[in-house]
Amino acid sequence: MKRTRVRLYVDHPLGQGQSVPVDRAQAHYLFGVMRLATGDRVTLFNGRDGEFPAEVQEAGKRRGELRCLEQSRPLMLPPDLWLIFAPIKKARTDFIVEKAVEMGAARIMPVMTDFTNSERIRRDRLQAHAVEAAEQCGGTFVPEVTELVKLDRLLANWPDERQLMFCDEALVGARETLGNAGGDKWAILIGPEGGFSDAERTRLHAMKQAHSVSLGPRILRADTAAVAALTLWQATLGDWG
Amino acid sequence: MKRTRVRLYVDHPLGQGQSVPVDRAQAHYLFGVMRLATGDRVTLFNGRDGEFPAEVQEAGKRRGELRCLEQSRPLMLPPDLWLIFAPIKKARTDFIVEKAVEMGAARIMPVMTDFTNSERIRRDRLQAHAVEAAEQCGGTFVPEVTELVKLDRLLANWPDERQLMFCDEALVGARETLGNAGGDKWAILIGPEGGFSDAERTRLHAMKQAHSVSLGPRILRADTAAVAALTLWQATLGDWG
Missing domain, CATH: 3.40.1280.10 (SPOUT methyltransferase, trefoil knot domain)
Structure with missing residues (x-):
């Protein structure tokens, strides 16, 4: 399980243990371009729930699944x-x-x-x-x-x-x-x-x-x-x- | 004699009445691209003597001549x-x-x-x-x-x-x-x-x-x-x- 430097915005609720589906464009980027595989990690945020590391559960050509681990940073709103x-x-x-x-x-x-x-x-x-x-x-x-x-x-x-x-x-x-x-x-x-x-x-x-x-x-x-x-x-x- | 909005850096002394030669690249820009003709004006500065409006005296394909009018702004050095x-x-x-x-x-x-x-x-x-x-x-x-x-x-x-x-x-x-x-x-x-x-x-x-x-x-x-x-x-x- 190597650490990656991918930081990704997703329009999906985030929370510890939360499963996050990966759509086609994201699957292309994560598993095609960045070559992530099951067990690898990414960092997710959605603009509402803060930041979470997440582990790749499933890495397909057209879809996939990530699961959130413990929150790494709370939501920080600008002024x-x-x-x-x-x-x-x-x-x-x-x-x-x-x-x-x-x-x-x-x-x-x-x-x-x-x-x-x-x-x-x-x-x-x-x-x-x-x-x-x-x-x-x-x-x-x-x-x-x-x-x-x-x-x-x-x-x-x-x-x-x-x-x-x-x-x-x-x-x-x-x-x-x-x-x-x-x-x-x-x-x-x-x-x-x-x-x-x-x-x-x-x-x-x-x-x-x-x-x-x-x-x-x-x-x-x-x-x-x-x-x-x-x-x-x-x-x-x-x-x- | 129309006013132009061309502002040009030249590596040549500037001062009222000073004649400034135009090199090949500048002639292409001023007389080709910007279509300036004799009598038109440009604004010149050289990083040392301030800013001068100048009038086109000669506008050739490969060379030309400008003449400085009265200084429009003194040299302003940054901090x-x-x-x-x-x-x-x-x-x-x-x-x-x-x-x-x-x-x-x-x-x-x-x-x-x-x-x-x-x-x-x-x-x-x-x-x-x-x-x-x-x-x-x-x-x-x-x-x-x-x-x-x-x-x-x-x-x-x-x-x-x-x-x-x-x-x-x-x-x-x-x-x-x-x-x-x-x-x-x-x-x-x-x-x-x-x-x-x-x-x-x-x-x-x-x-x-x-x-x-x-x-x-x-x-x-x-x-x-x-x-x-x-x-x-x-x-x-x-x-x-």
């Missing part, structure tokens, strides 16, 4: 932080989703802004990307990727109690506002490459929940800005303390 | 901050270089650690990548990418007065150390995917210039860690204030 961003080119959008998972966002929300180029996203593909990132980074939680919505519609229904960190290219300084703002429900909004429109900027500045924050004197790409903003938030208000 | 990292897969190494430029590192230094997989890098290719990132992000400075060296050799000759921010996966908390450390010469060290070896960790902890910093409870990829570490440093000690 209640949404990452809202305007989708950009495919590879960089994938990257933002990956980084949001690693950095500990609870929800990933693509939005259309006045200057967003991309009018469509493949939500299912981005969600699969989030699952893969969670498998890689050792997370026990997978953030939900929501459907693309218009920014003005999102802001029109904005919850009273959720603070909004808004990364304003026009601004220098003012990071302190974050620490003073408090609250435990937050969202970070990253603009598109072309920035926000004047109408959007005016609207954002008028919201009592909005806190504008500078990301320095250089122009950051949207994917860089996402990681930088998540870092500032996590280090100031999140779970990096 | 004296080195980013030291262990190269990973090609695309992610490129990414680290791009991000280091955007985030304002002064020098980019690939190192081999005990657990580094990659034993070679293409320094010239990475330097070209840094130039491209500076063109894109509006920087007037291009950090030097140094040759790959061994980490233990680099640490053996470490300058007395340069502080070292060392991102330790094993650590939680301790961000405060940064703000208290002071100093204006710094380096950030990012480990390889497999982390540092025990010998490296012991050595780093014994250095009086070293300050270990946590990047949160999740495991970050090296490229994510680079952006996160640069963010913490810039926001605490750098030019984001």
Whole structure:
């Protein structure tokens, strides 16, 4: 019985002694690509029940069965932080989703802004990307990727109690506002490459929940800005303390 | 005379009225790909003299000439901050270089650690990548990418007065150390995917210039860690204030 380094997300209840069926795609990966056999171990999580080592009971070409051993880690939820961003080119959008998972966002929300180029996203593909990132980074939680919505519609229904960190290219300084703002429900909004429109900027500045924050004197790409903003938030208000 | 959005690094002195020759590759890009003609404008920087708009004087297939107008921005040097990292897969190494430029590192230094997989890098290719990132992000400075060296050799000759921010996966908390450390010469060290070896960790902890910093409870990829570490440093000690 050798130890393996396979970490797999499954959409199935997990618990000590629980049997977990392996579907066709997973069987191909586990028993074909990774060459696991009966008695080998994998690590499972489902985003709800924490993390469990599991032993291969049956390893077929098209199906199989795993059985959970003792829980290795409890479920660890990220802070209640949404990452809202305007989708950009495919590879960089994938990257933002990956980084949001690693950095500990609870929800990933693509939005259309006045200057967003991309009018469509493949939500299912981005969600699969989030699952893969969670498998890689050792997370026990997978953030939900929501459907693309218009920014003005999102802001029109904005919850009273959720603070909004808004990364304003026009601004220098003012990071302190974050620490003073408090609250435990937050969202970070990253603009598109072309920035926000004047109408959007005016609207954002008028919201009592909005806190504008500078990301320095250089122009950051949207994917860089996402990681930088998540870092500032996590280090100031999140779970990096 | 239309305005263009071309921003170009040239290895040539710049100053008002200065004539700047266009080499074959640049002529192909400017006059072939971007279709600029005599009288059109580009923006030039050389990493030393600041930024200048320049007018096309001559636009040939294989050569051309630009002439600098009045300086549009002075040279803006980043803080004296080195980013030291262990190269990973090609695309992610490129990414680290791009991000280091955007985030304002002064020098980019690939190192081999005990657990580094990659034993070679293409320094010239990475330097070209840094130039491209500076063109894109509006920087007037291009950090030097140094040759790959061994980490233990680099640490053996470490300058007395340069502080070292060392991102330790094993650590939680301790961000405060940064703000208290002071100093204006710094380096950030990012480990390889497999982390540092025990010998490296012991050595780093014994250095009086070293300050270990946590990047949160999740495991970050090296490229994510680079952006996160640069963010913490810039926001605490750098030019984001």
